């Protein structure tokens with residue numbers, strides 16, 4: 001059979017779940033990467049119909065877990081939408097494995113964007129009527145629609161009422177929510193000079209229990225000797241590797257049973273990619289001694305008016321998965337987690 005006919009037949013055989021035909025067509029050089037008029041490849045067809053073994057076969061043949069069709073759905077999205085939980089699980093594990101290996105490879109090659117943060121910190125920022133904080137390139141640094149999320153994050157990290165740390169002030173939404181809970185102390189780390197000036201102008205240095213550390217968390221937290229009961233992390237112009245680096249600091253920043261939470265905007269333009277990243281973060285935090293649960297909160301910011309004039313539409317989902325990570329340090333005699341463990345791609 002010629003490769004074009006074999007490829008067309010592969011799409012049909014994958015949808016129908018005919019495993020032996022799929023295998024035979026692959027041997028006849030059918031193209032598993034081919035995407036038809038709707039942008040669907042054979043693995044997407046198999047995933048939409050819940051054929052786990054064919055999905056596994058096509059993954060092993062090199063089909064990327066994260067190819068998307070013309071509507072922006074990947075194979076995992078199609079499996080989830082059709083209620084095929086076990087198929088979604090196969091793809092979730094494949095996604096985690098691939099991303100962890102990629103991350104480990106990039107780290108070992110020293111591949112990392114470092115200029116973006118430097119550029120951001122040099123830019124002039126603008127507070128738009130308290131509704132949003134914008135950078136000089138029309139990117140929203142923080143937006144008021146996040147207020148209910150910040151309220152929920154504050155609730156999680158202030159549960160013990162003790163010493164609380166927030167990294168990244170932005171609009172100060174979470175800091176207002178923390179203040180309403182009157183913790184014993186409230187430390188805020190902020191790196192941008194315009195945001196810091198705004199904080200001083202608003203009198204944040206005189207608010208009860210507040211200590212402001214002006215500078216990048218990378219510079220002001222390591223070696224500070226500070227310990228907290230609750231920590232929240234929400235910065236801007238930093239990447240997943242920066243977040244990992246922050247996570248490595250956590251065992252030295254949190255008291256036992258302390259709560260850590262972060263703005264969960266990982267891959268927030270696709271539901272399945274988002275799930276993969278939530279699971280990667282959970283697995284990596286587990287290696288550092290954290291038990292993580294995600295609390296699902298409905299969120300609707302789909303009104304186009306919200307995003308008028310904003311270049312980076314950083315949220316596109318209808319459910320927010322709020323991470324609540326409890327620090328359970330290893331008991332005496334148990335091995336302490338290390339940065340090296342964390343880089344394993346086998347979780």
Ligand SMILES: C[S@@+](CC[C@H](N)C(=O)[O-])C[C@H]1O[C@@H](n2cnc3c(N)ncnc32)[C@H](O)[C@@H]1O
Pocket residue numbers: 141142150167168169170171172173174175189190191192195215216217218234235236237238
């Ligand atoms: C998304 S906003 C935080 C919003 C905040 N959660 C709120 O409730 O309004 C991000 C903030 O982190 C600050 N930031 C960015 N990188 C930082 C870093 N490396 N260290 C400390 N602050 C940083 C930004 O200047 C910005 O004020």
